[in-house]
Amino acid sequence: MNVYDAIKNAIFSGEFKQGQRLTETYLAEYFNVSRTPIREALKQLISEGIVHPYKKKGIIVRSFSSDDIKEIYNVRALLEGYGTGEAALNRTEEQIARMEEKNIAYKEAIYSYNASDLNITKNIQETNQGFHHEIFVASHNNQILELIDKVVVVPLIYRSFYWYKEEHLYQSLEVHNTILNSIKDKDIDRAKSAMQEHIYTGRDHVLKNVINN
Structure with a gap:
């Protein structure tokens, strides 16, 4: 390293x-x-x-106020929603296959969930990032990739997945499946809105735990 x-x-x-x-x-x-x-x-x-x-x-x-978190997640929702819509428009079959592979890895990580094992939680976070990354690669827009990299720092610093309970993880997986199916179907609007819903849910989860801790 x-x-x-x-x-x-x-x-x-x-x-x-x-x-x-x-x-x-x-x-x-x-x-x-x-x-x-x-x-x-x-x-x-x-x-x-x-x-x-x-x-x-x-x-x-760096530390973040509640207002910082709201603003950054709102920007993420715009960027990632747009990137996901572009992925639905521009993706190749090979890229669909890579998204499916990453989402299966995410699913397997969730199935092995153990609240007391931080390595498993880290794996859940990393496989989630891998799925999102493949989506934005499929957008064929390098600017999206660079901009998104600058705003994913909040969930990483706050280790948002360490606060997730098992039911939250399964809900996240369901949204992943919706996003993936929308991209497969080239349903741009549904793909975009599903990703934005996903990001806003993460925002609310982080804010809730920041305020309560």
Whole structure:
């Protein structure tokens, strides 16, 4: 694992907390590497909005207010809804097959759900991301992919799947199936609205848990 991935994973796992200050020296010692790869990794993390500079000395892990979360999820709904509609229009049969493969992996991850096993929850999150990624690849719009990458940071930092109960996961799978079938049928409007519903449900789930914690 490279330094960038190591820092990012530490943030997403909660090892580095929101609002925590991190310096190059601290990170170099923490990961037992020189400061040069740390510096390059931080530049990338800053560009992705995961961390931000702190008084010219180090960085701070980004934190989000309830208003931030609402705004970011609303942007996600617009982007991902549009991207899903484009996927319904432009997808190939090979891309449909990859979406099906990723959704099966998501289904299997959910079936193995165990609230006490964080590795399983991490796998659920990763397979969910894989399914969404294949949809946006099928949109044949590279700008959509880049823009969406910038707004998925909230559910990752908040580890939203760690708050899901089993019934929420199965509801999510049902929506995945609706999205996939709509893309197969080239039903652009249904694909778009199903994805937006999916994102708004995630937004409400995160807000509920942020407010209550």
